[in-house]
Amino acid sequence: MPGMSKGHTRRSWPDYAAVWRWHFYAGLLCLPFFCWLAITGSVYLFRPDIEAWLDRPYESLQLDTPRAAPSAEARAALAAVTGSVLSRYEPPATPTGAAQVVVAHDGHLFRAIVHPVSLGIMKLERDDHRPMELLAHLHGQLLLGTYGSMIVEVAASWGVVMILTGLFLWLPRGRKRLGGLLYPRLGLRGRAFWRDLHSVAGVWVSLVTLFLLLSGMPWSANWGRYLTWVRNQWAVTAGTPAWPVGGTTLTAVGATVPSSSTSAHSSMPGMTAAEMAAMSPGTSRRTVGGTPEATLRALDRLVPVAARLRLPRPVWISAPLDGTTDWSISSQIQNRPLRVTYTVDPTSGAVTGTSDFAQQNIVDKVVNVVIATHEGQLFGRINQAILLLTAVSLLLVSISAVVMWWHRRPVGALGAPVPVARPRTSAMLVFAILALALVLPLFGLSLTVVLVIDRTLMRRLPGARRWLGLAPRTV
Numbered sequence: 001m002p003g004m005s006k007g008h009t010r011r012s013w014p015d016y017a018a019v020w021r022w023h024f025y026a027g028l029l030c031l032p033f034f035c036w037l038a039i040t041g042s043v044y045l046f047r048p049d050i051e052a053w054l055d056r057p058y059e060s061l062q063l064d065t066p067r068a069a070p071s072a073e074a075r076a077a078l079a080a081v082t083g084s085v086l087s088r089y090e091p092p093a094t095p096t097g098a099a100q101v102v103v104a105h106d107g108h109l110f111r112a113i114v115h116p117v118s119l120g121i122m123k124l125e126r127d128d129h130r131p132m133e134l135l136a137h138l139h140g141q142l143l144l145g146t147y148g149s150m151i152v153e154v155a156a157s158w159g160v161v162m163i164l165t166g167l168f169l170w171l172p173r174g175r176k177r178l179g180g181l182l183y184p185r186l187g188l189r190g191r192a193f194w195r196d197l198h199s200v201a202g203v204w205v206s207l208v209t210l211f212l213l214l215s216g217m218p219w220s221a222n223w224g225r226y227l228t229w230v231r232n233q234w235a236v237t238a239g240t241p242a243w244p245v246g247g248t249t250l251t252a253v254g255a256t257v258p259s260s261s262t263s264a265h266s267s268m269p270g271m272t273a274a275e276m277a278a279m280s281p282g283t284s285r286r287t288v289g290g291t292p293e294a295t296l297r298a299l300d301r302l303v304p305v306a307a308r309l310r311l312p313r314p315v316w317i318s319a320p321l322d323g324t325t326d327w328s329i330s331s332q333i334q335n336r337p338l339r340v341t342y343t344v345d346p347t348s349g350a351v352t353g354t355s356d357f358a359q360q361n362i363v364d365k366v367v368n369v370v371i372a373t374h375e376g377q378l379f380g381r382i383n384q385a386i387l388l389l390t391a392v393s394l395l396l397v398s399i400s401a402v403v404m405w406w407h408r409r410p411v412g413a414l415g416a417p418v419p420v421a422r423p424r425t426s427a428m429l430v431f432a433i434l435a436l437a438l439v440l441p442l443f444g445l446s447l448t449v450v451l452v453i454d455r456t457l458m459r460r461l462p463g464a465r466r467w468l469g470l471a472p473r474t475v
Helices: 016-044 047-058 070-080 131-141 145-170 191-215 221-231 273-277 292-309 362-374 380-408 427-439 441-455 462-468
Strands: 085-090 099-105 108-114 121-126 315-318 327-331 340-344 351-356
Touching (some): 070 099, 070 121, 145 221, 145 427, 292 315, 292 340
Antiparallel strands (some): 085 099, 108 121
8 A cells, every 4th residue: 555754744645656656566467458458459440441351352253144142142151051040141242242141050150251143152250250350359358258358357447547647647746848748858868768758658648548448348247237237227228238248248137128120129230249159049040931941032122121221331131039020130330320220021121110329328329439439430540540549659658668667677576666664545545446446346356355465465475575565665
């Protein structure tokens, strides 16, 4: 805990040295994750561009005869995965392109790219094994599922502490020159230069980084459920979240899932490939009209309807959910406020309902806007450029922190700022910790675990305690 010397007993918290300790230990935990998130997030910003590039070989095919019917393409995909059921059909991006058919089998989704004339399978892969799906799970879950999501959430929570304490350390405190505050003094050498680079780059990207950390929380396994619980305390916002939480789709506690045709599919479009893969084939999609053939023939009527609706790509034409007969045609564009879902009668092709951003409750609207911004899609290339610059700056901040530590590290010790004896607390400190623990529960839990270890195990390991910089100096 932060401390003060006897000679400064009238000085109220926060003390500079104490905040520096918080900043050091928070950075020790967060910086490796920040580098990882910055690198993977920078690539993910360009997901639409990368996926368009990966699909380019299938969008300019030489077609000598008319295209096969969508139902025939779906049959070919089903035949390629024995025992599978239809999940959705994604129309081709160009007149000479190949459709992509997603089928479910044994709890997983498989994506088949079908040649529009020969009906040969040009590519077949697990939907959640596609490069950008893997990258998404590397970024948010470390490929460890719920546990990975919680690890990233802990790092993000302490990242908030690191940024807030860093801003406190940056405060001018009577300095009138802007060098070292708003721009680095390039004439400096050694640790002083890296300190300037660290503080200046850090302060310029601090607010954007805070936004990225907090806007990523709704996806996380723990905080996402926490937000859902808070959201469902009010009837006007209760229901299934319109965004994925921790790699799964939640059914909100106490929520009533709408049954009208207008909103029956409102939660479905937000499902990712990984979420759908977690569903068993028996519960993800059923045949309509009594036989699989009737379901497939419906595609021949629905694909022209989807073309007339002119939805932003990618477009999903999804088979009915259990207990319903209407199909859904939805836009899955990453700019979530532009997403819209139509429910369509498969017999007549008539639109029976619409669900869009305007119909969402205020919480879902806010979350979807911040998710679109977090992914670099809300305002196009400028959005991507700002976040890419932030990611590069975070790498620079991390590298400069390591260089500064390397220059000041003592022999045989970690190099953490050493606390003084007789640590003091204050109402301000207690209030700040409780407020952060309320907003970020895993921060409070992890802090409690650290304090317990410090008060029990570490007291029995004086050597480790000294190396970590936990043993106070006497003043």
